[in-house]
Amino acid sequence: MIKKWIEAYSRVFRYKSKLKQRLRELDVYNTSFVAVDLELTSLNPSTTQITSVGYVSGRGGCIDLSSCGYHVINTTADLGQSPVIHRLTLDILKKGEALDEALHAFAPHIKQQVLIFHNAKLDLTALNSAFKQCAMPKMDVVYVDTLQLALYQLNKQHQVLPSNSATLSVCRQRLDLPAFNEHNALDDALATHQLFLAQLSELGVSKSDTLDCLYHTGAMGYVQLGGA
Amino acid sequence: MTAMAKQVEDFLNTSAPFDLLDDDQKLALVKHAELIYLTADNVNDVLKDRVSLFLIQSGQFSVKDSTTPMRHLSEGDYFGYANILEKHTVSLNVSVDSPGLVYCFDAAAVAPLFDIPAIRHFFDGLRNNALQSQAIADSNSMWLYKGLTDAIEKAPVSVDAQTPITVAAQLMTSQKVSSLLITQEEKLIGIITDRDLRSRVVAASLNTHLPVSQIMTVNPAQIMGNRTLFDALALMTEKNIHHLPVIDHQTQVPLGMVTASDIIRHQRGNVLFIIGELSKAENLYELARLSWQLPHYFSAHAKKAGDYDIAGKILSQATDIMTRKLIGFFQQANGKAPMMFAWLVYGSQAREDQTMGSDQDNGLLLAERPNKVQAEYFSDMAQYVCNGLAKCGIKLCDGNIMACNPKLRLSLDEALEEAKQWVKAPTKDAIMHFNIFLDVRCAAGDVSLFKQLQQQRAPLMQQNMFLAALSRHSNEISVPLSMFQKFVYEKGRKEKDVIDLKTRAVALINNIARIYALADGVTLPNTLARLESLSERSQLSGRDAANLRDIWLFLNRLRWRHQLENNVTNNRVSISSLSSIEKHQLKAAFKAIERTNQAMVMKFSGGVS
Numbered sequence: 001m002i003k004k005w006i007e008a009y010s011r012v013f014r015y016k017s018k019l020k021q022r023l024r025e026l027d028v029y030n031t032s033f034v035a036v037d038l039e040l041t042s043l044n045p046s047t048t049q050i051t052s053v054g055y056v057s058g059r060g061g062c063i064d065l066s067s068c069g070y071h072v073i074n075t076t077a078d079l080g081q082s083p084v085i086h087r088l089t090l091d092i093l094k095k096g097e098a099l100d101e102a103l104h105a106f107a108p109h110i111k112q113q114v115l116i117f118h119n120a121k122l123d124l125t126a127l128n129s130a131f132k133q134c135a136m137p138k139m140d141v142v143y144v145d146t147l148q149l150a151l152y153q154l155n156k157q158h159q160v161l162p163s164n165s166a167t168l169s170v171c172r173q174r175l176d177l178p179a180f181n182e183h184n185a186l187d188d189a190l191a192t193h194q195l196f197l198a199q200l201s202e203l204g205v206s207k208s209d210t211l212d213c214l215y216h217t218g219a220m221g222y223v224q225l226g227g228a
Numbered sequence: 229m230t231a232m233a234k235q236v237e238d239f240l241n242t243s244a245p246f247d248l249l250d251d252d253q254k255l256a257l258v259k260h261a262e263l264i265y266l267t268a269d270n271v272n273d274v275l276k277d278r279v280s281l282f283l284i285q286s287g288q289f290s291v292k293d294s295t296t297p298m299r300h301l302s303e304g305d306y307f308g309y310a311n312i313l314e315k316h317t318v319s320l321n322v323s324v325d326s327p328g329l330v331y332c333f334d335a336a337a338v339a340p341l342f343d344i345p346a347i348r349h350f351f352d353g354l355r356n357n358a359l360q361s362q363a364i365a366d367s368n369s370m371w372l373y374k375g376l377t378d379a380i381e382k383a384p385v386s387v388d389a390q391t392p393i394t395v396a397a398q399l400m401t402s403q404k405v406s407s408l409l410i411t412q413e414e415k416l417i418g419i420i421t422d423r424d425l426r427s428r429v430v431a432a433s434l435n436t437h438l439p440v441s442q443i444m445t446v447n448p449a450q451i452m453g454n455r456t457l458f459d460a461l462a463l464m465t466e467k468n469i470h471h472l473p474v475i476d477h478q479t480q481v482p483l484g485m486v487t488a489s490d491i492i493r494h495q496r497g498n499v500l501f502i503i504g505e506l507s508k509a510e511n512l513y514e515l516a517r518l519s520w521q522l523p524h525y526f527s528a529h530a531k532k533a534g535d536y537d538i539a540g541k542i543l544s545q546a547t548d549i550m551t552r553k554l555i556g557f558f559q560q561a562n563g564k565a566p567m568m569f570a571w572l573v574y575g576s577q578a579r580e581d582q583t584m585g586s587d588q589d590n591g592l593l594l595a596e597r598p599n600k601v602q603a604e605y606f607s608d609m610a611q612y613v614c615n616g617l618a619k620c621g622i623k624l625c626d627g628n629i630m631a632c633n634p635k636l637r638l639s640l641d642e643a644l645e646e647a648k649q650w651v652k653a654p655t656k657d658a659i660m661h662f663n664i665f666l667d668v669r670c671a672a673g674d675v676s677l678f679k680q681l682q683q684q685r686a687p688l689m690q691q692n693m694f695l696a697a698l699s700r701h702s703n704e705i706s707v708p709l710s711m712f713q714k715f716v717y718e719k720g721r722k723e724k725d726v727i728d729l730k731t732r733a734v735a736l737i738n739n740i741a742r743i744y745a746l747a748d749g750v751t752l753p754n755t756l757a758r759l760e761s762l763s764e765r766s767q768l769s770g771r772d773a774a775n776l777r778d779i780w781l782f783l784n785r786l787r788w789r790h791q792l793e794n795n796v797t798n799n800r801v802s803i804s805s806l807s808s809i810e811k812h813q814l815k816a817a818f819k820a821i822e823r824t825n826q827a828m829v830m831k832f833s834g835g836v837s
Binding site: 029054056058060061062063064065066068069070176177178180181184186187189190191194197198201206207 | 231232233234235236238239258259260261262263264265266267269270273274285286287303326327328329332
């Protein structure tokens with residue numbers, strides 16, 4: 001029993017120190033970031049399937065609009081009520097790509113880059129199971145979660161958070177970013193990227209800093225896609 | 229493959245001049261674009277050595293990008309274009325006042341777009357800080373300048389050249405037309421008219437089974453669809469014909485026919501026709517009935533910018549006629565006036581820039597102080613005319629600036645004395661009160677009486693102290709732009725993005741024109757006429773005057789269009805209803821007004837404001 005505790009504790013410790021070390025190597029302004037957003041069939045992490053993926057990368061405060069990518073995936077899963085949200089109906093999905101094709105096209109774009117998500121947990125779970133399902137080569141990724149960054153800021157101001165105070169739109173509104181139409185994977189990815197840049201400015205991160213200055217917010221993490 | 233995010237596309241679609249580009253051009257532009265979150269921390273690194281066109285989506289920045297002074301910019305504004313247009317490099321100097329998103333288009337991708345005239349024109353205009361307005365020349369008569377494609381109501385009635393004469397005549401009968409277009413492979417090759425059937429068929433006892441090509445007039449006079457009714461009328465008069473085929477200027481396919489009767493019909497819809505009828509009215513009832521047609525008339529016929537330019541003038545002329553008719557009716561019933569009088573109109577009616585919402589502002593000038601009986605006569609007349617105008621749709625003045633107010637029925641001496649008081653003590657309240665009386669015109673009665681007043685009053689109003697007070701007063705209204713050139717909307721309105729163009733902008737130009745005109749001794753009330761008739765000695769440069777005139781016309785178009793499209797009588801124009809290029813023009817207009825106003829304050833009040 002005690003052994004198990006020690007094991008678990010040391011695993012967490014190893015994870016933390018490894019993450020800190022990786023972050024120290026990454027300059028805020030010389031690191032490539034790629035914002036990724038997935039539209040999913042449901043919010044249940046164990047069964048959800050990807051219906052579309054959008055991504056856009058940038059570096060040094062600039063988002064490269066020519067790097068925008070968008071894939072609709074020909075999923076066979078039950079869509080449930082999800083088309084209401086992301087407006088991808090069965091007809092559109094039928095014309096999409098197969099999951100492994102899309103992942104092969106997508107994977108090179110996220111390699112060696114720090115991923116940006118708004119609510120990383122759900123998207124990473126879905127991405128991880130997709131990687132496994134298609135037997136993609138395993139990939140180590142560092143990520144940052146703009147939702148966690150927003151919560152970190154909000155917790156400084158509120159004892160109890162108002163509901164809906166951390167959705168992508170509301171977070172953007174708080175930082176005076178323009179309104180956009182939500183729930184398209186590419187638009188959400190671009191919007192998330194913009195939000196991240198605005199958050200860096202809000203947090204007072206300067207160009208000489210490395211990413212470990214965000215460690216204490218709890219928004220940073222690393223994970224192995226396609227791994228256990 | 230690069231995908232284009234919807235928000236990028238949406239933003240380009242609302243950003244003049246890129247809204248003109250087609251999808252492929254937009255995609256090509258986006259392929260060489262970056263979106264920067266510009267902060268005080270990264271601005272110098274990010275912009276270093278970058279030759280690009282920048283378009284602000286959010287945030288506020290102070291920019292020096294050319295030899296012109298520092299500009300304060302915010303959403304929708306461009307910078308960096310001077311470097312691309314002039315192909316030299318002035319280093320960009322940007323300071324971030326509030327961080328935000330800036331689109332950055334690579335110079336190499338943007339440069340080819342500058343070959344598109346509309347885009348080139350847009351940026352040239354920005355660079356020269358000028359208001360981009362198309363020439364305002366053709367505002368003589370809105371009906372004759374109606375486009376032919378709008379004027380022809382029927383689809384063309386045409387037959388092939390091989391059709392027998394009988395069939396053609398039957399078609400003309402069933403379609404109730406007096407002329408027929410003859411085509412070959414869709415192209416117009418001839419025309420036949422009723423007259424041809426009479427003289428070339430019946431009179432010559434021709435076999436009616438022959439093809440129509442035998443009797444048609446070949447290569448008839450024709451006109452392109454992009455011309456105006458006036459052009460058609462000119463051509464028909466010149467050639468002495470009554471039927472003129474209209475063809476598409478690109479495909480040469482016939483679009484229809486203009487006939488002499490079409491032109492007469494349009495003439496009947498002419499506002500001058502209504503005005504002509506107004507002056508024929510024999511009683512108040514008839515006058516009111518005709519007057520109420522004016523708003524319908526404007527909403528049905530005013531379509532082009534040029535129409536709005538003269539709409540105010542027409543409305544003022546119509547109001548003048550109504551006034552004269554009403555005075556006439558009153559005199560018929562109550563006998564001639566006991567002394568000379570002049571019916572004066574003030575404010576917008578004097579300036580001839582009335583809109584649908586303008587109320588009546590008028591007064592009476594009498595040759596001498598009236599006795600009790602005379603005073604009663606004029607009181608009754610004023611009452612009758614003001615109420616009559618209200619019945620004709622010119623609403624009563626809330627501020628009681630009307631001849632039925634005894635304070636506005638002054639004798640010549642009293643009026644002069646009043647002017648002296650204005651000049652002697654031009655306090656803020658006093659100016660508020662008498663500003664409207666400085667735009668004045670005689671609409672009816674004895675003009676010579678009014679001229680006497682003006683002549684004796686002009687030197688008084690040229691006095692420096694008086695002009696200084698007026699210009700200080702004008703400086704109290706500011707254009708609705710914030711420090712960062714954002715529109716400042718009216719507060720406390722249901723609509724969130726409206727600006728009252730009358731009080732916030734048009735009134736300022738009117739003030740400027742009035743003050744320079746008073747200084748120059750110009751007695752005309754009309755703003756455009758004042759600007760035009762300023763002498764060489766005037767302190768307003770010809771260029772500024774011409775610029776103000778363009779702006780005035782532009783603002784006037786916006787508010788007329790607003791009133792007619794929304795069927796309202798206010799001047800609160802919603803900014804979101806403007807096209808992207810109009811928003812830019814409006815900003816440029818506000819800035820120019822602000823500059824000219826500042827210059828005026830400097831000149832007349834020695835900079836003390």
